[in-house]
Amino acid sequence: MxxxxxxxxxxxxxxxxxxxxxxxxxxxxxxxxxxxxxxxxxxxxxxxxxxxxxxxxxxxxxxxxxxxxxxxxxxxxxxxxxxASCRSEDLDALGRLRRAGWRIGIVTNGMTDNQLTKIRNTGLDALVDTWCISDEVGIRKPDPEIFRLAARRCGASPEGGGWMVGDSLDLDIAGGRAAGLRTIWLPPKHRPEPSSRPAAAPDFTVGSVAEAVGVILAAT
The missing domain is CATH 1.10.150 (DNA polymerase; domain 1)
Structure with a gap:
């Protein structure tokens, strides 16, 4: 992978x-x-x-x-x-992942100006290789093509596998799996979980981005 x-x-x-x-x-x-x-x-x-x-x-x-x-x-x-802010331990974890040779991308629905400002204001732009914002690229999660586009922007093959980490079972987990990625779910803390059965089950469930990075590094 x-x-x-x-x-x-x-x-x-x-x-x-x-x-x-x-x-x-x-x-x-x-x-x-x-x-x-x-x-x-x-x-x-x-x-x-x-x-x-x-x-x-x-x-x-x-x-x-x-x-x-x-x-x-x-x-x-x-x-x-x-x-907007990020947890310091999550930023540290992204740094570890990048130092280990991983290509990192952000895949998000939303307006370009809003999402890009968040990425830059939090310092994420210095820790990732690329981002795909739905408003910018004209594709919204869970369409698997937005994940494939992010992979290509990272210089990776969409068919070569990889990971998707997110809080939405329907957008991140189902969409990532449809694109051929393994998935890690962060259950949302501020929204109720969906009452209907999700389209796809995650490979792993964790409580933070830092934990997700630990799973990714341990699985390689």
């Missing part, structure tokens, strides 16, 4: 939950809302998937805000990348 490791960004490499909670606290303070509003923002986000326009339409209606949903979303999109 070739030395290729691909990683999801939000809630895998980047602690999105921590960033979102910080944003929600700022939002509540800025709009003069209370603790119940903070809980509503966090819980509603946990049950939401996909673009955030519907989320902010709900927020505007619930709190009777003057701003349009698009305005709320635009401010959110500008602030969230500034709040």
């Amino acid at each position: 070739q030395a290729l490791a691909l990683f999801d960004l939000d809630d895998t490499l980047v602690d999105r939950g921590k960033a979102f909670n910080a944003w929600a606290e700022e939002f509540v303070a800025a709009h003069g809302l209370d603790e119940k509003a903070l809980t509503f923002l966090v819980v509603t986000d946990a049950g939401h998937s996909g673009p955030m326009n519907d989320y902010f339409a709900t927020v505007r209606e619930t709190f009777d805000l003057a701003e349009r949903p698009g305005q709320l979303w635009e401010r959110y999109r500008g602030r969230m990348p500034e709040l």
Whole structure:
């Protein structure tokens, strides 16, 4: 198996939950809302998937805000990348993986400006070889072609195997497996697990990126 490791960004490499909670606290303070509003923002986000326009339409209606949903979303999109962070132990683990000769890529759904700012602000750009952002490449997970494209950008053969690490059973695990990769699942901490049976089961389940890197290095 070739030395290729691909990683999801939000809630895998980047602690999105921590960033979102910080944003929600700022939002509540800025709009003069209370603790119940903070809980509503966090819980509603946990049950939401996909673009955030519907989320902010709900927020505007619930709190009777003057701003349009698009305005709320635009401010959110500008602030969230500034709040993004990675766990130091995960960054150290990526460094170990790279020093061991592995090619590393990021595969993420999202808008190019947001995701690229997160990658650069957290220092991930210095630790990975490439990234594929769905908005940039016109392909969204779980389409296996986005994983194949990331492999090619790493100078690897899509058919040569490798690993995909992520928090979504449907997007990361099923998509990675369809592309011919072994998979490692990080169960999401801020979202409920899917109630339906996933399309594919992971090869391994771990609690952090650092643990996932340990699995990858031990399996070679």
